[in-house]
Amino acid sequence: MMISTEQIELIKGTVPVLREHGVALTTHFYSRMLSHNPELKNVFNLGNQGSGKQQLSLAMAVLAYAERIEDPSVLVSAVTKIGHKHVSLDIRPEHYAIVGKHLLASISEVLGDDSFPELIEAWAVAYQQLADLMAGLEKNLYSDAVAKEGGWTGWRPFIVKQKVQESVEIASFYLYPADGGKVADFLPGQYLSVRLLLPELNLFQPRQYSLSSAPNGTYYRISVKKEAGKDPHPSGMISNKLHDAVQEGDVIEVACPAGDFTLDTGKETPVVLISGGVGVTPLLSMLEYLIDTGSNREVVWVHGCRNRNVHAFQEPLTSLGAKHGKLQKHIFYDSLDEQMQVEGYYEGIVDLSRLKEQAVLQDADYYLCGPAPFIKKQFEDLIAMGVSKEAIHYEEFGPANLILS
Incomplete structure (x- = not known):
């Protein structure tokens, strides 16, 4: 309709x-x-629910x-990311x-006296329009996934064959x-996406982690920061379980690779990779790819973290x-010790104005x-x-709340 x-x-x-x-x-x-529909608790990240980020x-x-209802095509970038x-x-x-049933019921219940049948019907049509758009996009993504050699959809069991500590906070699997x-x-x-059973919640919980290596056809590598979430709050429970409980030889469930924050591999122009903390992971994949493929593109690597103890992938x-x-590499630490007071290291947060033409x-x-x-900050700078x-x-970890223009 x-x-x-x-x-x-x-x-x-x-x-x-x-608004x-x-x-x-x-x-x-x-x-x-x-x-x-409590079964959907196995689908949604309850940590983001508890923090309010998802809402x-x-x-x-x-x-x-709603603001762009006359021409939803302007939202194609956001829709693709969600897909x-x-x-x-x-x-x-x-x-x-x-989702549609509960969204329409919620609109009616929250608006109360300001709700009326024609408004709910309008939102029903609008929602179906969006749902059809999303389902069509996702159908194509699923088809693309299974068309690849080694591709799949749904959840597939993977063995953790190696677990490597990259810093005091980050481990690779x-x-x-x-x-x-x-x-x-x-x-x-x-x-x-990886999915683990949390016995304390009697639920599966999924989390997304960037692939931190270049494609190789044999294995995937994810590198996970141990978050500071505390029981029974779900935020941080998966990262803590990966660090503390998951060992080499264990099996976890994995969904196919996804995401639209990707290196444009068709260009030969320079690349500037700017990361903060565990945000280093997808950029490391980009850098490895460029080097593995023999690219001659000029690359600038800018990374910031608290200190060298939490600085992952220094040797790689x-x-x-x-x-x-x-x-060329530029590393920013909140504070430098004497050994780090050398060229390429800077004290303070990442400040691109200090690098200027570099x-x-x-x-x-x-x-x-x-x-x-x-x-x-980096976008505005x-x-x-x-x-x-x-x-x-740019890639924002977690639910997308950042709109830059």
Whole structure:
């Protein structure tokens, strides 16, 4: 059913309400849906539910859709990002019917006297329009996944054959298919979803972790920071279990690679990789790919973290740099000890203005990954230094709440 002009106006009329009460609406929605359909607790990240990040992310998405209801095509980038996340969680078309039922009921319940049948019908048509768009996109992503050699959909068991401590906070897990088959190639920058059973919750919980190595057809590597979440709060429970309980030889469930934050491998122009903390992981995959493929592209590596004890991949980065004649490195620590007071190391947070022409290269693409405040600062600094926003690509870990323009 096509949405009518009258229904478009009704949707647009809810924009002020969504701006003011969007989070209240989405909080009610998730509570309602997970109460009526508790099996979906195995799909949703309960850590993000507990922190409120998921509710805020959905509220922003609903608002953006309502504001652009006349031409949803302008949201193609955001929709694509969500579609990749859904495929990584094995979301299927039938799930949209469940979500739609509870979203419409929540709109009616939260609006109360301001709700009326014509408005709910307008939102029903609008939601179905979006659900059809998402399901179509995800169908193509699933088809692409199984078309690759070694590809699959759903959850596949993988063996942890190696577990390597990269810093005091970050460990790498080398994952091989338990069935002995191959693994599909991926684009540098993409991520995996892993799913573990949490007996304390009697639930499976999925989490996304960036692939931290170049594609190799044999194994996947993820590198996980041990978060500070405490029981029984689900935030950090998976990373803590991976660090403390999962050992070499154990089996975990993995979904196919996904994500649209990827290196443009068709270019020959310079690349500037800027990371904060564990945001280093997808950028390391990009760097490894460039070196493994013999690329002559000029590469600038900028990384910031608290100190060298938490600085992961120091030795691998040195080895990679030795193989690449055009790699320049700039490392920022919150504080430097005497051994680190050498060229290429800086005290304080990542500050691109201190690097100037060393970091801003003609025709370069810039890839940012780290916490949201880190990304926002680097984005704004690059714009101030004359970089076009089209040349800046970023990945925000967790639910997407950051909109930069």
